[in-house]
Amino acid sequence: MxxxxxxxxxxxxxxxxxxxxxxxxxxxxxxxxxxxxxxxxxxxxxxxxxxxxxxxxxxxxxxxxxxxxxxxxxxxxxxxxxxxxxxxxxxxxxxxxxxxxxxxxxNRLVLVAPAQSRVNLQITRNFPLAKSLGSGRLAMADPAAVPAGRYGREALTKLGVWTSVAGKVAAAENVRAALALVERGAAPFGIVYATDAMASRRVRVVGTFPAASHQPITxxxxxxxxxxxxxxxxxxxxxxxxxxxxxxxxxxxxxx
Incomplete structure (x- = not known):
């Protein structure tokens, strides 16, 4: 060259x-x-x-x-x-x-619904989550592996609600994917962190899970x-x- x-x-x-x-x-x-x-x-x-x-x-x-x-x-x-x-x-x-x-x-764990939803639920022992879901699904991160899902399952179990909704869970790959299902109206309710709900204008917080219902979210x-x-x-x-x-x-x- x-x-x-x-x-x-x-x-x-x-x-x-x-x-x-x-x-x-x-x-x-x-x-x-x-x-x-x-x-x-x-x-x-x-x-x-x-x-x-x-x-x-x-x-x-x-x-x-x-x-x-x-x-x-x-x-x-x-x-x-x-x-x-x-x-x-x-x-x-x-x-x-x-x-x-x-x-x-x-962090804290909350129950969210689409922003336009008018459903009200008080999160207490045996609260009627399954009835409120009707034929809809409960969006949450995979309760078998993902932290938000495990916290959610633990809380629902201690509140005596898990067995009634376990068959209606839409398990997402992470908490933001669960949030997206509620944002799109694909699920009437979802369990996410308080900070996830705060970051979205398309959902509203229905209630906050009692701190004693799950392990501290650290x-x-x-x-x-x-x-x-x-x-x-x-x-x-x-x-x-x-x-x-x-x-x-x-x-x-x-x-x-």
Whole structure:
């Protein structure tokens, strides 16, 4: 190849590979976060970026699905779960960096209906949920694996209602998918977190489940053993800081 063409060729490679490499280096840590954290974690990532750091890359799904991804070797940096059980699962497999697990925030469980619905229900023991559903379905995250679904099943069981509605459950892959079923009118009722209801104008809260009807809804966060990003620990500390906590409070989450 003539020298002139060779110089042009390498200039072309530099022009296209240089910026791409720079952009790759500018990506922030990869965060696997429970679906219900979507707005709050996005706010936190934006706030972190405004401080001059590369913006974290966020991946939202059910905590169960994310934990399985981490178990399968996903090269992620942080995991924020909607319950302690899936964090325990990863810790039991030595997939967390020791000493990095911390409580991030808390949530509440609510019953929602489409915004235009006028049905009223008081959530008490043996409340007539099955009767109110009629031929409709109860939208909730998969009660066999997803935290929101497990909390919901536990609450309905303690309230003496589960057996009457178990056959009417529309099990969704995560809590946001359950919320979407109610938003579209595909289900007359759904069980979601209070923060999910707050994030949607297309549903209304029918009632809040008594705190004593289910285990406390706590969100832990930790660094994964695969974490290599230089900002991962700093962003984790930011999330659990007073400033980070205020971001979650603004989105309706509770105290740590």
């Amino acid at each position: 003539p020298p002139v063409l060779r110089r042009a060729f390498f200039a072309f490679l530099f022009a296209f590979s240089g910026p791409t490499s720079a952009l790759a280096q500018q990506k922030g840590p990869l965060v696997l976060a429970a679906a219900s954290l979507q707005e709050a974690m996005t706010d936190a990532a934006n706030a972190w970026a405004r401080k001059g750091h590369p913006r974290p890359v966020l991946s939202f799904a059910a905590s169960s699905a994310l934990a399985r991804q981490a178990e399968a070797g996903a090269r992620a940096d942080l995991f924020a779960s909607a319950d302690e059980q899936w964090m325990d699962y990863l810790q039991g497999k030595s997939l967390l960096k020791p000493g990095t697990r911390a409580r991030l925030t808390e 969100y832990p966060v930790a660094r994964l053993a695969t974490s290599r990003h230089r900002d991962a620990e700093a962003f984790r500390r930011f999330l659990i800081s007073r400033e980070g906590h205020a971001i979650f409070l603004k989105r309706g989450f509770g105290r740590r």
